[in-house]
Amino acid sequence: MRFVRLGEPGAERPAVLDDAGQAHDLTPLTPDIDGRFLAGDGIAAVRRALAAGDLPRVETAGVRLGPPLARPGAVLCVGMNYAAHAAESGGAPPEQPVIFFKTPNTVVGAFDEVLIPRGAEKTDWEVELAVVIGRRARYLDSPDEALSYVAGYTVSNDVSERAFQTEHSGGQWSKGKCCETFNPLGPYLVTADEVPDPQALRLRSFVNGEVRQDSSTADMIFPVAELVHHLSQYLVLEPGDVINTGTPEGVALSGRFPYLAAGDVMEIEIEGLGRQRQVLAAA
Incomplete structure (x- = not known):
């Protein structure tokens, strides 16, 4: 459904x-x-x-x-979860999942306007598979049981302001991740039974009609089941929480593409989960 x-x-x-x-x-x-x-x-x-x-x-x-999930309690995000993206970001593939948070009020609908924040210099796109938790997950015994705690999946655009994230950060990423409208979600919440293998989904992004990212969730360093299990060892996942599972290569941070500007159009899609479209505007 x-x-x-x-x-x-x-x-x-x-x-x-x-x-x-x-x-x-x-x-x-x-x-x-x-x-x-x-x-x-x-x-x-x-x-x-x-x-x-x-x-x-x-x-x-x-x-x-609107976003297919009412305001989540938490939006947890996984950084550098695709090896090629880690490389284009200037880092080695992580040995353990890199975790950061976005504030729940970043979540907007899949076709809502995205605002470039005041003082922004390097606004970027990130297509991601988002996992929606369906029941309380605490100290799970193994990844084998983790997917039974997933209610469904949706498309997430983990919009980022790279200058805020790295140059203004003081050592953490939140300043570049929590700007208003920076997490378009949807258009649908697709139930887990309709996604038999979350590690076999094609995901793509486009800017002004040109392909930027084209990859597969098969390339994740840490697959969905491992991420849910891992997170449950450090925090309690509650029903309605969202996990953004990382983005593949092809973002502006790579230096291969220009950063976003007002009037640009982002489109992102994941096989079987739908497609988003956002126009950027100045805050």
Whole structure:
């Protein structure tokens, strides 16, 4: 199934898309797509209601697609999780996952405007597979059980301001990662059963119609199951938390492409999960 949230910012309504792409209203079952819904076996309840024909149809034409998950409790990010990206960033592949956070208020819809912050010099794109946690994960025994804690997957653009990230950082990355609108998410939350192998997905990014990144999640240094297990040893993952799993080579930081400017158009996509499009504007 594919979950969406429809409407203007702060007033989104939850919906699910059936196999024909028709949207069905979820407000009879839940006020939103969030951690409480996921932890309360909401996906199974929607599947039953959809099969029974109990969910009213809703129109999507001309309606904004918000992020498919209501404001997450945490957005955890994995740095340099593709060897070629680590190399273009000037570093060796990490021996353990490199973790940083984005503030939850960076999350916007897949087609929302992205704002270049004041004083920015090096704004960059990053297509990433995002993992949405479905139940509380604490001290998992092994990666073998980790995927059972995943509710689904979505597309994430880990927008970054590289000057803030490296030159203004004081040794950490958050200043370049937490600017407003810096995490477009969606368009859909695709349930885990529809993604049998998260390590076999093609992911691409484009700027003004030109290809920038074209890779596969097979090239991750630390696969999804290992990341979920690893994180559970250091923190508690809660339902509705998001993990951005890293980006492949082909970003502006490589020096091969210009950084973003107002008026540029970013498009990113992951096989089976959908496509995003954002126009950049000055904050």
